[in-house]
Amino acid sequence: MTSPLEIFFGSILDHNIALAYILGMCPLIAISTNIRNARGMGLAVVFVVTLTGMINYPIYLLLVRLDVAWLNLLVFIITIAATVQFLEMFIDKFFPRLYNSFGLFLPLITVNCVVLGVSLFFVNREYSFVETAAFSFGSGIGWMLAIILLAGVREKMARSSDVPKGLAGKGMTFIVLGILALAVIGFTGLASIQ
């Protein structure tokens, strides 16, 4: 039995959703050229992942009760699209300053695998509601950590390092990601999530 706190810290560090489970790579690589954008995207992901994780949990229970659990993919993706759409309108209307910092990234999130991945993982791991909440929030933070670290390294590298021509750009980004993933492995054993 793992406590929610353990799940929370575990999913930030040693079970980091970006660096250990390799989810959400497309935006991670596309938007990590500078720290400002990376932070905006990271914040948007934290918001959306936490919300959709908590919304999808009761919906999944309902599906199980109606004996149509196999529809979960279709239902999850629609909930996610709707939540993102709603959140965008809400933030645009009530928090215009917040919208400027990360609202632009919201539409891109519907196709971010982290969001759907978190919803599918809690089904596979049979979490309770509190565990799901801890896991989704932790995963969001973990993803944000990964994108900010990567953006920091890339920003420095763009100025000061001489990368071979064929490797420059996306190729080098993968090598950096590999090294970051090795660092995360250093935390192995922090939490026993399965």
Add this chain to the structure above:
Amino acid sequence: MKKLIRMRYTKWFNISRDGLSRNNPIVISVLGICSALAITNRVDNALAMGAAVTFVIIGSSLIISMIRNFIPTRVRMITYMVVIAGLVIIVQFMLQAFFPDLYSALGAYVGLIITNCIVMGRSEAFAAKNPVKFTFFDGLANGIGYTYVLVLIAIVREILAFGTVLNYQILPDTFPTWQVMAIAPGGFFVLGLLIWVMRDLTKNYDEEATA
């Protein structure tokens, strides 16, 4: 010979070259990486994933191309999503029924084909504007382009991590296996190096590098 040269200018040739090398979804466009790295520590997983994705790309492209004149532009994204999700559910059932071992090895990553940017990208960029016969071919070319890169990565990782290919022993028992290749960092390193090799071979450099 003349016929062969003329082939180079047909749309068929261009579509297949785009999918296989010039705009290869993984190596050049860098789309759909999540599944490409997460499951490529074994060659059989890579083959299964490649087949599943190819099926979904072809299916969704065909359906979207058929109904492309009836979809209102405002709701096209959600339409694509529903079509793709339906196909992925079919794939899930097929795997569960015929290959239960592979199904449990791939786990949640089968469901994540929905958010694979390649599928969405081909629907939006190609299927929404082209007739059915070309979309089928484009889906096939992209699916094969995706699969062969997956299998290449998987071969390297499986040899180094387990000393086997498709569970046949390749390296002698005395070879110290590289644990790191079986987990995430190995995938990142192998893909990074593969991109380097492919870009140098095709002389097709990243725009960031030349800027």
